[in-house]
Amino acid sequence: MSKIKPFVKWAGGKTQLIKKLDEYFPKFEGTYYEPFLGGGAVFFHLQPEKAVLSDTNAELINLFQVIQKKPEALMSRLDEHQLKVQDKEYFLDVRAWDLSKLDDIEQAARTIYLNKTCFNGLYRVNSKGQFNVPFGKTPQGNPPKLYLKENIEACSQALKNAEIICEDFSETVNKTKPEDFVYLDPPYHAPNKASMYSKVAYSDDLQDRVAQFYHDLAKTGAKVMLNNSATLEILKDSHTSIKNLYENKNYTVKVLDSKWSIGAIGDWRGKRAELMIINY
Numbered sequence: 001m002s003k004i005k006p007f008v009k010w011a012g013g014k015t016q017l018i019k020k021l022d023e024y025f026p027k028f029e030g031t032y033y034e035p036f037l038g039g040g041a042v043f044f045h046l047q048p049e050k051a052v053l054s055d056t057n058a059e060l061i062n063l064f065q066v067i068q069k070k071p072e073a074l075m076s077r078l079d080e081h082q083l084k085v086q087d088k089e090y091f092l093d094v095r096a097w098d099l100s101k102l103d104d105i106e107q108a109a110r111t112i113y114l115n116k117t118c119f120n121g122l123y124r125v126n127s128k129g130q131f132n133v134p135f136g137k138t139p140q141g142n143p144p145k146l147y148l149k150e151n152i153e154a155c156s157q158a159l160k161n162a163e164i165i166c167e168d169f170s171e172t173v174n175k176t177k178p179e180d181f182v183y184l185d186p187p188y189h190a191p192n193k194a195s196m197y198s199k200v201a202y203s204d205d206l207q208d209r210v211a212q213f214y215h216d217l218a219k220t221g222a223k224v225m226l227n228n229s230a231t232l233e234i235l236k237d238s239h240t241s242i243k244n245l246y247e248n249k250n251y252t253v254k255v256l257d258s259k260w261s262i263g264a265i266g267d268w269r270g271k272r273a274e275l276m277i278i279n280y
């Protein structure tokens with residue numbers, strides 16, 4: 001199993017938390033499900049034989065599908081973008097491209113290019129779905145590298161047998177069996193409705209929907225791990241209430257410390273409490 005890094009930086013990415021989660025991942029014989037895929041840090045860490053990976057962000061899902069099936073074509077296109085990674089005018093031009101007029105490889109290359117050259121690796125779109133993060137200036141002589149060949153190849157190999165789908169998380173519950181493992185990393189409970197991952201702002205009831213989903217999944221007999229988090233200082237009450245959604249059931253609820261490094265709003269950075277809920 002090769003050591004793999006996610007090919008995009010993604011808000012809420014779990015790379016830094018993996019060491020802490022490692023001792024809690026279960027043994028399982030069936031399929032691995034990850035319905036809030038993001039950058040896929042946990043999938044790439046576990047590299048399961050059988051996997052179903054999904055997210056509602058169509059651009060992200062296209063990127064995973066291209067990495068899976070057309071890594072060479074993607075890397076050639078990225079080599080062209082690489083020549084202009086410090087050119088702000090080029091960035092603004094690429095950012096304004098109309099996604100609907102691009103083929104799958106063009107779209108995927110643009111997604112990686114923007115992710116690596118924008119401010120802080122943030123993904124944010126406006127109400128029309130247009131990417132709107134500003135250019136992230138880097139010091140001359142230190143240009144961002146869009147990809148590492150060995151890493152893209154290893155990602156593609158790990159994804160070889162995976163089913164990659166653009167759909168709402170709720171679809172997963174109809175598919176899981178007792179021998180499966182489901183890893184859930186929903187969007188954070190945020191104090192305002194800043195849309196971090198898609199043009200759709202999150203409705204207030206998202207955390208309730210996720211909790212109900214968790215209970216339904218647990219009833220199928222599958223093993224389920226969920227992470228959720230909140231800034232300790234700002235969201236004390238919300239954090240408590242998220243925790244309440246999972247208490248008084250036969251689950252193990254743990255609070256793990258974590259740091260969060262991507263954020264549109266300065267106040268969100270800093271110490272966060274990461275919640276972990278398992279039913280096994």
Ligand SMILES: C[S@@+](CC[C@H](N)C(=O)[O-])C[C@H]1O[C@@H](n2cnc3c(N)ncnc32)[C@H](O)[C@@H]1O
Nearest residue numbers: 012013014036038039040041056168169185197
């Ligand atoms: C916290 S991120 C996951 C981060 C990921 N674990 C990683 O390591 O990069 C949450 C993801 O949930 C996705 N998402 C938001 N609403 C969703 C929904 N209703 N169904 C499925 N995915 C959704 C977002 O697009 C985002 O990629």
